[in-house]
Amino acid sequence: MPRTVPCLWFNGQAEEAAAFYCSVFPNSRVTRVQPYPEGSPFPAPFGPGTAMTVDFELDGQPYTALNGGPEFTFSEAISMQIFCADQDEIDHYWDRLTADGGEESMCGWLKDKYGFSWQVVPSMLNALESDDPAKQQAVADAIFRMKKLDIAELQRAFDSA
Structure with missing residues (x-):
């Protein structure tokens, strides 16, 4: 496992962004989608089943996309x-x-x-x-x-x- 993995903060577009990046770079794939669990208080704009994190690889380099809300850009x-x-x-x-x-x-x-x-x-x-x-x-x-x-x-x- 690599020592560092970039985590990119999105406001609801984590799955879309990961799929887009995987379409741009060769040898790329989404490896896991972890949904927000039922009753999760964070983040409020996203409902249960919305992806909380999306793990993906761009030409073998791992990344994580996080649906964290509008607080950070x-x-x-x-x-x-x-x-x-x-x-x-x-x-x-x-x-x-x-x-x-x-x-x-x-x-x-x-x-x-x-x-x-x-x-x-x-x-x-x-x-x-x-x-x-x-x-x-x-x-x-x-x-x-x-x-x-x-x-x-x-x-x-x-x-x-």
Whole structure:
């Protein structure tokens, strides 16, 4: 069992969100749905039988979704990084996670339709690390101009510096 498992707090959409995330990531599945028991005083908006927690895996990484109510919402202070092998993967995750009300941000960040933040990052970004300050600056400047990261443009910025 992993040492840490992210628990995402939802206001009634835990099952829906888990199913959505499982549809976006390969090798993913819902592993357990634990309903609120009869007579449960918390949370009041959800009736008996409503999912209290939903355990799921995204490409083997376990997560829990909790229907906790409206008291807490997501912020950019917590995000998940998705390291992508190529532009097709970046496009896939970007397009799927911004669909139906998601929001593009900058520098590869986005919020999905539930307000949760993701960073969609090319794995090759580490290969662009350099001791050359001009190359570092050129790549950083390119990233700052982008919403969805573009591998070809990042490589051009690196090569031209």
